[in-house]
Each structure stands twice: as structure tokens, then as C-alpha cells.
Amino acid sequence: MSAPTNLTINGARLWESLMELAKIGATEKGGVCRLTLTDLDKKARDLFAGWCKAAGATVSVDRMGNVFARREGRDPARPPVMTGSHIDTQPTGGKFDGAYGVMAGLEVLRTLHETGVETDAPIEVAVWTNEEGARFAPAMMGSGVFTGIFNEDEIKAKTDRDGVAFGDALEKIGYAGSLPCGGRKVGAFFECHIEQGPILEAAGKTIGVVTGGQAQRWYEVDLIGAESHAGTTPMERRRDALLGAARIIDMVNHIGLTxxxxxxxxxxxxxxxxxxxxxxPGRVFLTVEFRHPDEAELSIMDKTFRAQAARIAGEIGLALDVKEIWHFPATPFHADCIAAVREAAKTRGYPHRDIISGAGHDALYLARVAPTAMIFVPCADGISHNEIESAKPEDLAAGCQVLLDAMLRRAYEVK
Amino acid sequence: MSAPTNLTINGARLWESLMELAKIGATEKGGVCRLTLTDLDKKARDLFAGWCKAAGATVSVDRMGNVFARREGRDPARPPVMTGSHIDTQPTGGKFDGAYGVMAGLEVLRTLHETGVETDAPIEVAVWTNEEGARFAPAMMGSGVFTGIFNEDEIKAKTDRDGVAFGDALEKIGYAGSLPCGGRKVGAFFECHIEQGPILEAAGKTIGVVTGGQAQRWYEVDLIGAESHAGTTPMERRRDALLGAARIIDMVNHIGLTxxxxxxxxxxxxxxxxxxxxxxPGRVFLTVEFRHPDEAELSIMDKTFRAQAARIAGEIGLALDVKEIWHFPATPFHADCIAAVREAAKTRGYPHRDIISGAGHDALYLARVAPTAMIFVPCADGISHNEIESAKPEDLAAGCQVLLDAMLRRAYEVK
Structure with missing residues (x-):
């Protein structure tokens, strides 16, 4: 069989579901506060599960509380073509971050259900537990354990600020499932998300074809000079740590511009x-981070930074300590999945462009175990993690349509 | 009569007195903690007063607790030639800041007493209350009220961090005197002090002929840009307030160098x-200060700073607010007093150079009401306000000798 190309998602229904979900934890300023593993999170999960069952899907929960709504394929032995995101939010979050990716998946299920289309591979929509990391750190716990990046027991022992363990909070809302977390093959993974940046809006594009995630290097810099009296110490005798930091900040910016x-x-x-x-000032602590989708470029940035920081510190007579505290590798997405997204956008006539994901997403972890891509849509002024986060219904619908088309294509390609 | 030129101070006695005084509030690390108007301050005042009486002086206290040890002149109607400094310290202060100026004055009294020299004008040694400003702000309260810069009642109402009023603390240690504070003529004022900077030591000079105090302009700078996601916001779309601050810090330094x-x-x-x-970063607060002994130069620095800050903020798209919060005028000392110090150093054969006072001193307030000059001696590595503050006995003796010679000269000149 080959993928049907005449299916159309229901943009109004998608929008209504998003608005309905946003009522759970709605804030006065129009945002959402729905921290992971709270009663509100449970309520949102229940709503999602009910909707999925009504759309003919089977709902299961794994030991990390990740929820999977599955629409069986003609060949249940094939690995599923999966989509998903998260429904937890920042304390002052918006209606779209995460929720859009889950509701877009739901809309895919509903469209397939009402048209009766049977795909070769199964279709799954995942809700990943604690993507935000706002209540329990680190972020992306559910997808992190699923993909073997985190250890399940260690993650379950993590506590929030009130000392409540993740595992206990999960039990309490009734979402500590029995399925093993991960260890099964995923045929392809797609995630719809608002861009959380300004590029698509500025370029007038509806669809961002996400080709991968940035590599990141994070540093801590300590500069030690000498405290001295601002009135009595001549300029040429100063060892001003803040001056060193200032020159490093400007230099770091220059590296970005270059x-x-x-x-x-x-x-x-x-x-x-x-x-x-x-x-x-005698002592300054400074954090620096560089990101680039290309590890080689990032490595050049790293070398330039270290050499220039040493030069600057030397010129002012400062002791310098540069510690790299984190190196997250570049995450190129899968060519087939990227192509499926790009082709769908092109076929549907949506203005689109390739884009790199600047933020972290569950898809960046899924990419380690499955062919993956993401679909971005614009958000107003690039603002996210904010109650005023906003996106247009027509853009959200376009992203969902691309998701459906790309998933369908892969649902006949993956074996 | 003309001034005797054959009097020699006793450097060993000066040093012993300094070391004796330093026992009151001595810290484990070799410094002194003797906050103003504490029992330790009272003990130090009592010690000073006793020593002065033993040297034939009359001790009186004004309503601000300023202590005056007076050696009568042949003509009591003449305004006194005065010296003095302070005996309060920073919480982790040294043995010499302030104490040197007071003990040098005491040594002048002792030298005159043992030689029986009678000066035309009276000689006075003052201990100014709360020069440091460490317990009660602002600094230089005693000399500030004496010279009419501060209002006595307002100053007495100031409280420390425990809510104790200055006036009450003064009463408690028994140093709320009955003499009016100020309102009388001072014929000349000299103050010996360690430099608290590195210039004399670096130049190999024993005596700094202080020609005045710097003018100062203090600013508060607010920069407002826009917070945004470090991963998703392209370099060219950032309004990075910290980048603006960094460029301003470097620019401020450049103005100093220029x-x-x-x-x-x-x-x-x-x-x-x-x-x-x-x-x-979306928002940065920054303090800036410029100092220069020449108001015209300081005015050029001010104009350059404002123009460059506006340019920098404009380039990054930041809102800028620059507030000048303080302007302390330049304080040129009196030509006659400066000459008396310079001549004494020259006559005695001490290596000397002119120098500007970078720090605040009681003499800067006295200069508003009386012909004034200061005498600096080197301190190790320019370090002060620190328990390791250190000065050489021979340098301290030289400064005291210059003080005696200069005071004697003025004690026959002033009418």
C-alpha cells in the first residue's frame, strides 16, 4: 500500500482541543500553570486519554508515566510511527509549548479514525513525562529514560523543592504504569512544536522543517584580579576582574556574530x-554558552574563546579559570524524516524553510534511538515560557497537516 | 617671633603610641576593629585624652564628640593651627588609617611640651568622630558637622543596623560634649595619613605633598533590553543588556586610560x-564613578561617557538611563599650607612628590573653612582598609617631622 494523500486534518477541532486543554491550570493572564505530576497534570492526562479512546486508540502507560495512545496498523509487528510532546508547563507557561505537539497527535488519530484509513505500521501518540524540568530537574525525564539516557531508578529518586520524590508523585496521580520504559523499536518519531524563537515569523514562513538540534558547550569562568580602592589606585596599576569579564562578554558576542x-x-x-x-572588583564569576548545529564549527568557537579569554586575562593581569561544565552533542535529524516533513510542506503549498532547534525537546532524545524530525510553526514575537505565548490557529493547523502527511508517508515506508 | 627649626620629633615614641593604641580592638590577623562610638572607641579616646593631658594640653569635647587637645599659644586670640584625623576603624581595618594622623598630632604636642617651645598661635590636635562611616553612614560625620556640611540634628538621628541612634551611642560612651560643633576660626589644618594607594611606594618617595582632593562624579546606569532564549534567538535579533553593560565597562576604563x-x-x-x-540578559544595573582633581577634565570625562553610553545602547537597541547621583567638587588645598609641607620635606631631605588624595579624609571637609594641606606617607602595596595594612616606622616618623615643621611655620604666620 502507499500513503493516502487526500486526508485533511480539522484545524478548528485542533484549536478547540488546545483551548479545552488550556483550561486545566489556566492562569489569570491567559497562560497555563500545570506542573508535572500534579493533580492538574493528572486531569490533563485523563482528558487526553479519554479523547484518544474515543478516537479508537488504545492507551497504555509505562513505568515513567509516559502515556502512549496507539492506533493499530495492518501489520502490528512493524515498529510504530510515533508523534508526541508533553503537557506539563512552566510555572508561568503558555497554551502551546508541548500541548500543541500532543493535540496535533490527537488530531492525527481523530482524522485517521473518522476516515477509517488503515496504515501499514501502527500510529502512536506519546505524552512524555516532565519535559519542562520545572518541578523536578533535569528536564526531559520521560523521553530521557525511554531512550536510555537516564537511569530509571535515579530519576525516580529525584525530589522537588518540597522533598517529594518523583516516583512517589507519579504513584500519587495514578500514572506509574507497568510497561517497561523504552526498550522497544520506534519506526519514526515526529514532534510538532511552536518555534519558541523569532525566525519563522520574521521570515514569513508557516512551517519550519527542523533539520536537527544544536550542539552546546557550557562554561563557567572565574576571573581573579585584586580588589583595590577606586580613588587611590591609578588606572595602570589595576587588576580589574570586571573589566576582564566585560571584555570576555564582548568577545563571546563577537564569536557568535562571526x-x-x-x-x-x-x-x-x-x-x-x-x-x-x-x-x-577583584573577582568575577561568569557563565558562557555556545551553540551550533555543526560540531566542527562549535569546536572552532571553543578554541577561539579559550585563546581570547587567556589573552584578555593576561593583558589585565588576571588569573583565569575556564571550566567546560557541559557538552551536548549536535543532534542531526534523520534525512528520511526531514524529507517527509519538507515534502509535505511543499505539496501543501505552505511557505517553509529549514531551521535548527535552538531549545531542548523530547525529539532530541528520541533521535538517539529512532529516525526523527520536528515541525515548527511560528509563535508571536518568538516568545515562549511566558503566559503571553501565542500562535495562530491557521499555522497550528498547517503544522498538524504536515505532521499527518509525514506520519502517513513513514507509516507505509518503515518496516 | 619666627618658628624654631631645630625641633625633632621622637619616631620611636610615635611608633610605640601607635602600637599601644592598636591594642584597643586588635584582631587576630594583626588589624584593628574599633567601630565608632563603641566601648573600644571610648577606651581609645580616653587613652588619647590622658596622653594629651600628660603632655600639658587641655582637652575639650564638642557636641559631635569631636575631641580637641589644645596647647595654648602666646596669643590665645589667634586661631589655632590644627592637626588631626580619626581613631575609628573599618570592621577589618589596620593600625594606621586615621590613627597615624592622631598619634602624629600627639607626638607634635609631646615634642613641644618637652622642649618648652611656646608658639604664637595655639596648637590643637583633633579626633574627628566617625570618619569611616562603617557603623553610621555617611562617613566623616564629625568634620562634616564642624565645617557646616552636615546638620547636627540630622546626623545625630542616623541609626546603625541595630537601630541605635548616633546621638544615643555618643551619650552612652560619655563623649557628647557641651562645646558647639564648629563655628570657630581655624588658622590652618594639616592631616598626616598613609597614602592608601601605591604611588609613593612605587616612586620611592617618603613624603606625599598632598595638593588637594579629587572631584568625583558617581552614576547609576540602567540598561533595558529584552530577555530571550539563548538557544532560539539569533545573534542579530538580540537586545542583550549585559553586552551593553560590558561595552560600557570597557569604555569607562578607556576614558580613565585616556x-x-x-x-x-x-x-x-x-x-x-x-x-x-x-x-x-534583559536588564542590567551598573555603577560608574569618575574622579579627577581638575573639574574641567572631569567634565570632559562626563560628556564622553554620556555620549558613548548612548551610542553603545543605541547600537544594541537598549533603553538607557544614566543618573548622576553624586558630584563631589574638587578640593584644592591652600597654597601656603602646601608650601609649608613641601618646604619641610625639602629642608629635611626627604624624597617627596606632589600627590592628589584619592580617598576621602576629614581634611577635605576642613579645607572648606580653613587653609589646609595633607601629608601622605607610603603604605605597603598601597593596601588599606585591610588588617594587613602596613607602614614603615621611619616613613611615619618622617611624615610626623614634616607635620611639626609645617605646623610650627604656620603657628607664627597665622593671625
Missing amino acids: HMPLARATCGVIESHPQSRNTV | HMPLARATCGVIESHPQSRNTV
Whole structure:
């Protein structure tokens, strides 16, 4: 069999479901606060499961609380073509981050159900537990255990700020399932998501064909100079740690600019001591992070950064300590899945462009065990993790249509 | 009469007195913690007063607790030639900051007493209350009220962190005197002090002929950009407030370098928001201060700073607010007093150079009401406000000798 190409998702139904889901944990400012493994999370999971069952799917839960709604394929032995995202939110989150990817999956199930289309491979829609990491750190726990990146027992022992263990919270809402987490083959994974950045909107594109995730290197920088009196210490005798930090911040930015458009270079945290108006700062702590989808480029950025930081510190007479605290590898998505997304956008006539995922997503972990791609749609002003997060119904519908088309295509290709 | 030129101070006695005084509030690390208006301050005042009486002086206390040890002149109607400093310290202060100026004055009294020299004008040694400002802010309260810069009642109402009022603390240690504070003529004022900077030591000079105090302009700078995701926001779309602050810090330093050797330019405090490793900072608060002995130069620095800050903010798309929160005028000392110090150093054969006071001193307030100059001696590595503060006995003796010679000269000149 080959994939049907005449199926159309119901954009209005998708929007209604998103708005219905957003009522659970709705905030006064129009956002959503639905922290993972709370009663609100349970309520949202129950709503999703009910909707899926009504659309003819079978719902199961694994030991990490990941929920899978499965529509059987003609050949149940084939690995499923899966989509999914998360329904937990930031404390002051929006209606679309995560929820869109899950509701888009639901809309795929509903479209297949009402048209009676039978795919070769099974179709699954996953809700991954605790993507946000807002209540329990780290983020992306459910997909992380599923893909073997995290150890299940270690993750279950993690506690929130009130000392509640993840495992206990999971039991309490009744979503500690019996299925093993992971260890099964996934034929393909797709995730719809709002971009959470400004690129698509600025370029006037409806669909972002996500070709992969950035590699990241995170650093902690300590600069030690000498505290001295701002009035009595001549300029040429200073060892001003804040001046060193300032030059490093500008240099880090310059590295980002040099490797445009794909590079990101950011200093996010600065702590200067002793924080006295009339004392030359003697000590500064600074965080630096670089991102680039190409490991080789990132490596050049790393080398430039280290050499320039050493030069700057040397010029001012500062002791310098640069620690790389994290290196997340580049995550190129699968050519077949990317092509399925791109072709769908093209066929449907949606303005589209390739894009790199700047943020973390469950799909970045799934990509380690399954052919994966993502579909981005624009969000207003690129704003996310914010109650004013906003996206257009027509863009969300377009992304969902591309998801359906890409999943259908893969559902006849994967063996 | 003309001034005797054959009097020699006793350097060993000066050193012994300094070491004796340093026992009151001595810290384990060799420093002194003797906060103003504490029992330790009272003990130090009592010791000083006793020593002065033993040297034939009359001790009186004004309503601000300023202590004056007076050796009468041949003509009591003449305004006194005064010296003095303070005996309160920073919480982790040294043995010499302030204490040297007071003990040098005591040594002048003792030398005059043992030689029986009678000066035309009276000689006075003052202990100014709360120079440091460590317990009660602002600093230099005693000399500030004496010279009419501060209002006595307002100052007495100031409280420390425990809510104790200055006036009550003064009463408690028994140093709320009955003399009016200020309102009387001072013929000349001299203050010996360690440099608290590295210039004399580096130049191999024993005596700093202090020609005045710097003018200062202090600013608060607010930069407002936009918080955004470090992974999803392209470099060219960022409005990074920390990048703006970094360029301003480097620019402020450059202004200092451009106006060397007398200029000082410092950014002492930085607060960046939201202090998240993977968020582009949206808001930064920064303090800036410029110092220069020449108001015209300082005015050029001010104009350059404002123009460059506006340019930097504009380039990054930041909102900028620059507030000048303090402008302390330049304090040129009196030509006659400066000459008296310079001549004494020259006559005695001490290596000397002119120098500007970078720090605040009681003499800077006295200069508003009386002909004033200061005498600096080197301190090790320019370090002060620190328990390891250190100075050489021979340098301290030289400074005291210059003080005696200069005071004597003025004690026959002032009418």
C-alpha cells in the first residue's frame, strides 16, 4: 500500500482541543500553570486519554508515566510511527509549548479514525513525562529514560523543592504504569512544536522543517584580579576582574556574530565581588554558552574563546579559570524524516524553510534511538515560557497537516 | 617671633603610641576593629585624652564628640593651627588609617611640651568622630558637622543596623560634649595619613605633598533590553543588556586610560537579570564613578561617557538611563599650607612628590573653612582598609617631622 494523500486534518477541532486543554491550570493572564505530576497534570492526562479512546486508540502507560495512545496498523509487528510532546508547563507557561505537539497527535488519530484509513505500521501518540524540568530537574525525564539516557531508578529518586520524590508523585496521580520504559523499536518519531524563537515569523514562513538540534558547550569562568580602592589606585596599576569579564562578554558576542547565522553565544550569569561602588572588583564569576548545529564549527568557537579569554586575562593581569561544565552533542535529524516533513510542506503549498532547534525537546532524545524530525510553526514575537505565548490557529493547523502527511508517508515506508 | 627649626620629633615614641593604641580592638590577623562610638572607641579616646593631658594640653569635647587637645599659644586670640584625623576603624581595618594622623598630632604636642617651645598661635590636635562611616553612614560625620556640611540634628538621628541612634551611642560612651560643633576660626589644618594607594611606594618617595582632593562624579546606569532564549534567538535579533553593560565597562576604563595619570574610572557594582545561564540578559544595573582633581577634565570625562553610553545602547537597541547621583567638587588645598609641607620635606631631605588624595579624609571637609594641606606617607602595596595594612616606622616618623615643621611655620604666620 502507499500513503493516502487526500486526508485533511480539522484545524478548528485542533484549536478547540488546545483551548479545552488550556483550561486545566489556566492562569489569570491567559497562560497555563500545570506542573508535572500534579493533580492538574493528572486531569490533563485523563482528558487526553479519554479523547484518544474515543478516537479508537488504545492507551497504555509505562513505568515513567509516559502515556502512549496507539492506533493499530495492518501489520502490528512493524515498529510504530510515533508523534508526541508533553503537557506539563512552566510555572508561568503558555497554551502551546508541548500541548500543541500532543493535540496535533490527537488530531492525527481523530482524522485517521473518522476516515477509517488503515496504515501499514501502527500510529502512536506519546505524552512524555516532565519535559519542562520545572518541578523536578533535569528536564526531559520521560523521553530521557525511554531512550536510555537516564537511569530509571535515579530519576525516580529525584525530589522537588518540597522533598517529594518523583516516583512517589507519579504513584500519587495514578500514572506509574507497568510497561517497561523504552526498550522497544520506534519506526519514526515526529514532534510538532511552536518555534519558541523569532525566525519563522520574521521570515514569513508557516512551517519550519527542523533539520536537527544544536550542539552546546557550557562554561563557567572565574576571573581573579585584586580588589583595590577606586580613588587611590591609578588606572595602570589595576587588576580589574570586571573589566576582564566585560571584555570576555564582548568577545563571546563577537564569536557568535562571526559564526552567524547558526551560532549562538551567550553570557547569562555574572557575579562580581565585592559589589562596592568605590572598589575595583577583584573577582568575577561568569557563565558562557555556545551553540551550533555543526560540531566542527562549535569546536572552532571553543578554541577561539579559550585563546581570547587567556589573552584578555593576561593583558589585565588576571588569573583565569575556564571550566567546560557541559557538552551536548549536535543532534542531526534523520534525512528520511526531514524529507517527509519538507515534502509535505511543499505539496501543501505552505511557505517553509529549514531551521535548527535552538531549545531542548523530547525529539532530541528520541533521535538517539529512532529516525526523527520536528515541525515548527511560528509563535508571536518568538516568545515562549511566558503566559503571553501565542500562535495562530491557521499555522497550528498547517503544522498538524504536515505532521499527518509525514506520519502517513513513514507509516507505509518503515518496516 | 619666627618658628624654631631645630625641633625633632621622637619616631620611636610615635611608633610605640601607635602600637599601644592598636591594642584597643586588635584582631587576630594583626588589624584593628574599633567601630565608632563603641566601648573600644571610648577606651581609645580616653587613652588619647590622658596622653594629651600628660603632655600639658587641655582637652575639650564638642557636641559631635569631636575631641580637641589644645596647647595654648602666646596669643590665645589667634586661631589655632590644627592637626588631626580619626581613631575609628573599618570592621577589618589596620593600625594606621586615621590613627597615624592622631598619634602624629600627639607626638607634635609631646615634642613641644618637652622642649618648652611656646608658639604664637595655639596648637590643637583633633579626633574627628566617625570618619569611616562603617557603623553610621555617611562617613566623616564629625568634620562634616564642624565645617557646616552636615546638620547636627540630622546626623545625630542616623541609626546603625541595630537601630541605635548616633546621638544615643555618643551619650552612652560619655563623649557628647557641651562645646558647639564648629563655628570657630581655624588658622590652618594639616592631616598626616598613609597614602592608601601605591604611588609613593612605587616612586620611592617618603613624603606625599598632598595638593588637594579629587572631584568625583558617581552614576547609576540602567540598561533595558529584552530577555530571550539563548538557544532560539539569533545573534542579530538580540537586545542583550549585559553586552551593553560590558561595552560600557570597557569604555569607562578607556576614558580613565585616556585621562591618565590623574583620572580614575571605575565600575564597582553590576546586577544582571534574570541571571539564567540560557537566557539573554534583559536588564542590567551598573555603577560608574569618575574622579579627577581638575573639574574641567572631569567634565570632559562626563560628556564622553554620556555620549558613548548612548551610542553603545543605541547600537544594541537598549533603553538607557544614566543618573548622576553624586558630584563631589574638587578640593584644592591652600597654597601656603602646601608650601609649608613641601618646604619641610625639602629642608629635611626627604624624597617627596606632589600627590592628589584619592580617598576621602576629614581634611577635605576642613579645607572648606580653613587653609589646609595633607601629608601622605607610603603604605605597603598601597593596601588599606585591610588588617594587613602596613607602614614603615621611619616613613611615619618622617611624615610626623614634616607635620611639626609645617605646623610650627604656620603657628607664627597665622593671625
